[in-house]
Amino acid sequence: MANMRLDKLLVNTGIGSRKEVKQYIKQGIVMINNNMASDPGMHVDPEKDSIYIDGNKVEYRDFYYIMLNKPKDVISATWDSTDTTVIDLLPPKYGHVDLFPAGRLDKDTEGLILLTNDGKLSHSLLSPKKKVGKTYFAIIDGCVTQRDIDIFKNGIKLEDDFITLPAQLEIIKAGDKSEVYVTIYEGKFHQIKRMFKYIDKKVAYLKRISIGPLVLDQDLELGEFRELTAQEIEALNNI
Numbered sequence: 001m002a003n004m005r006l007d008k009l010l011v012n013t014g015i016g017s018r019k020e021v022k023q024y025i026k027q028g029i030v031m032i033n034n035n036m037a038s039d040p041g042m043h044v045d046p047e048k049d050s051i052y053i054d055g056n057k058v059e060y061r062d063f064y065y066i067m068l069n070k071p072k073d074v075i076s077a078t079w080d081s082t083d084t085t086v087i088d089l090l091p092p093k094y095g096h097v098d099l100f101p102a103g104r105l106d107k108d109t110e111g112l113i114l115l116t117n118d119g120k121l122s123h124s125l126l127s128p129k130k131k132v133g134k135t136y137f138a139i140i141d142g143c144v145t146q147r148d149i150d151i152f153k154n155g156i157k158l159e160d161d162f163i164t165l166p167a168q169l170e171i172i173k174a175g176d177k178s179e180v181y182v183t184i185y186e187g188k189f190h191q192i193k194r195m196f197k198y199i200d201k202k203v204a205y206l207k208r209i210s211i212g213p214l215v216l217d218q219d220l221e222l223g224e225f226r227e228l229t230a231q232e233i234e235a236l237n238n239i
């Protein structure tokens with residue numbers, strides 16, 4: 001990682017504004033490699049130098065990865081004038097990071113959203129070329145059959161002439177209301193709802209449970225989030 005100005009690094013880690021950070025340095029509570037820092041413009045290497053503020057180690061990260069269990073009525077955007085966004089559900093400590101959702105869920109869809117500031121990773125998760133499977137649990141009005149499985153497997157031509165990649169449909173329970181898992185490899189607008197419409201069925205409930213190797217943590221209640229583990233980040237980077 002490149003050297004950077006001490007004040008910039010401290011601002012980027014969310015410790016405070018540039019003015020507050022300068023104040024901390026003036027107060028003599030910022031230590032670099034056991035020496036008191038006195039110059040906000042000094043250059044530090046976040047990977048090599050040990051940086052402490054008031055006895056607490058400063059961990060510098062370029063990238064953040066957060067999984068969120070999105071509730072219904074929350075929108076997958078970074079800002080909105082009326083609706084609550086997925087970003088609004090995070091505490092102020094992430095306020096200094098330009099997080100965005102890697103892929104969208106409809107307003108009435110629940111489940112796994114990855115929030116990150118890593119554009120490269122987000123791009124590869126969403127790129128149809130990478131064929132990253134996204135799996136959803138769905139409740140369907142109507143009886144889902146083996147014929148539907150076959151139709152999904154062959155790809156479906158949607159109303160806008162877009163032909164989906166082969167998708168997997170797994171029936172958990174078939175009946176007047178069926179329960180299924182669906183895995184798709186793109187993320188077209190309302191894709192799953194439109195695929196079921198094609199077979200004359202309606203999605204009554206939809207929840208995303210995984211994106212490639214990343215599985216929604218079952219301990220997360222709706223609206224809760226946690227940072228990804230090092231293993232989860234590595235698995236996503238290996239896609």
Ligand code: URA
Pocket residue numbers: 104105106107109189190191192193194206
């Ligand atoms: N497909 C849909 O129809 N909606 C979603 O939110 C995600 C996939």
